[in-house]
Amino acid sequence: MMAKLKASLLSLRDLFATAWWIFLIAGIGFAVAYQFVEPAPPTRIVISTGGSSGAYYQFANRYAALLEKNGITLEVRTSAGSLENLERLKNDEAQVAFVQGGVMSVPSDPDAVEESGLLSLGSLFYEPVWVFYRGERFARPLSRLAELRGKRVAIGPEGSGVRQLATQLLAASEIPQGELLVPLTGQKAADELVAGRLDAVFVIAAEKAPVVQTLLRSEGIRAMGFAQADAYLRRFPFLSKLTLPQGVVDLVRDLPAQDVTLLAATANLVVRDDLHPALQSLLLQAAAEVHGKSGFFNRHGEFPAYKDQGLPLSAEAAHFFKSGPPFLQRYLPFWLAVLIDRLMVMLLPLIALLIPLLKVAPAIYTWRIRSKVFRCYGELRFLEEDLRQHFDPTRLGEYRQRLDALDEEASSLRVPLGFTDLVYTLREHVNLVRGMLLKREAQA
Numbered sequence: 001m002m003a004k005l006k007a008s009l010l011s012l013r014d015l016f017a018t019a020w021w022i023f024l025i026a027g028i029g030f031a032v033a034y035q036f037v038e039p040a041p042p043t044r045i046v047i048s049t050g051g052s053s054g055a056y057y058q059f060a061n062r063y064a065a066l067l068e069k070n071g072i073t074l075e076v077r078t079s080a081g082s083l084e085n086l087e088r089l090k091n092d093e094a095q096v097a098f099v100q101g102g103v104m105s106v107p108s109d110p111d112a113v114e115e116s117g118l119l120s121l122g123s124l125f126y127e128p129v130w131v132f133y134r135g136e137r138f139a140r141p142l143s144r145l146a147e148l149r150g151k152r153v154a155i156g157p158e159g160s161g162v163r164q165l166a167t168q169l170l171a172a173s174e175i176p177q178g179e180l181l182v183p184l185t186g187q188k189a190a191d192e193l194v195a196g197r198l199d200a201v202f203v204i205a206a207e208k209a210p211v212v213q214t215l216l217r218s219e220g221i222r223a224m225g226f227a228q229a230d231a232y233l234r235r236f237p238f239l240s241k242l243t244l245p246q247g248v249v250d251l252v253r254d255l256p257a258q259d260v261t262l263l264a265a266t267a268n269l270v271v272r273d274d275l276h277p278a279l280q281s282l283l284l285q286a287a288a289e290v291h292g293k294s295g296f297f298n299r300h301g302e303f304p305a306y307k308d309q310g311l312p313l314s315a316e317a318a319h320f321f322k323s324g325p326p327f328l329q330r331y332l333p334f335w336l337a338v339l340i341d342r343l344m345v346m347l348l349p350l351i352a353l354l355i356p357l358l359k360v361a362p363a364i365y366t367w368r369i370r371s372k373v374f375r376c377y378g379e380l381r382f383l384e385e386d387l388r389q390h391f392d393p394t395r396l397g398e399y400r401q402r403l404d405a406l407d408e409e410a411s412s413l414r415v416p417l418g419f420t421d422l423v424y425t426l427r428e429h430v431n432l433v434r435g436m437l438l439k440r441e442a443q444a
Contacts, residue, residue, distance in 0.1 A: 045075070099267075153181055372415065
């Protein structure tokens with residue numbers, strides 16, 4: 001038992017003495033590969049939404065529940081709107097945010113795009129632009145924004161996405177900001193319109209939003225159809241054209257009384273460009289689960305998609321839209337998929353490096369073990385030639401001493417079990433030369 005243990009330790013010692021340089025190169029390769037490994041994703045991130053009664057806030061809470069299943073805490077923070085959300089992203093007060101289409105603008109300078117530090121994970125759903133107005137205050141059904149000149153119109157408070165978009169649309173119709181544009185939105189604006197203190201209101205919300213349903217069913221309140229919708233699409237590429245079918249709100253009362261052409265922005269998921277790629281992929285999976293179903297204005301699987309190009313698309317989002325979730329995340333828990341993905345970045349270069357090294361190592365190991373025996377063979381060959389060519393009877397003691405020394409050295413060689421045949425062969429050859437010496441001695 002002890003002999004086997006000693007033999008094993010001897011083999012390990014010889015292996016390390018032979019292949020130490022392989023371990024050194026592998027260690028250097030590991031250190032270099034580690035520089036390219038993404039750190040582990042954080043377990044807590046912040047998303048900036050909108051008001052606590054808005055759709056953004058409700059969707060964020062659904063995201064949080066999905067991410068919680070994967071061990072990620074999504075902290076939901078309310079805000080005044082899309083502009084504040086963008087500021088939070090730039091100031092690193094949040095890593096994710098909902099941003100309404102039209103609020104983001106494409107910088108003309110490519111360097112400015114990089115300096116913004118923001119990326120889009122795509123659009124999530126349509127946000128129709130509703131312009132509700134009091135029908136009796138217009139000579140005919142409202143179909144152009146230019147007809148709002150001189151009217152009291154609610155366009156939302158400062159910092160809100162609805163105000164940002166409404167001012168762009170009104171400016172295109174040459175309606176400047178002034179006292180007649182009121183900073184109200186949501187239910188307050190709807191109440192003012194129903195009470196007759198406003199002529200029109202801008203609302204950007206889904207068709208199921210309470211404020212939209214209230215105004216669609218209110219007596220004397222109408223939804224404007226955009227007769228120039230195609231022209232707006234040319235001027236504002238982030239907009240889409242939607243149709244509200246006749247009678248879809250109320251079949252009995254036939255609301256609306258005719259098809260209404262609407263404009264729509266999109267709600268976008270924006271992240272900081274330093275957000276971990278694995279978390280970006282996880283957010284996209286949550287977005288697909290929450291927004292991928294068919295809706296009032298969208299088809300099944302239409303969202304998420306890259307519709308608003310105000311910000312560059314994340315590389316993770318581009319891969320997700322093309323191929324779906326990463327392969328490992330489809331079949332493994334999130335934490336395990338991330339761990340394997342990080343290890344592969346380190347192991348693949350190491351494997352590519354070690355394959356040629358390991359092919360060379362056995363040959364070097366064999367050569368090193370055999371070289372111990374070959375050194376004795378060199379001395380034995382020299383002694384044999386001396387006996388053949390220059391035998392001197394007066395040097396018999398020297399010859400015997402040299403042979404005994406070689407035999408002792410052969411006996412003391414420590415080689416792995418797989419190479420012991422070399423040692424025994426060497427000792428046989430030493431005895432062969434010893435027989436030659438005895439023969440020479442007898443002849444002398």
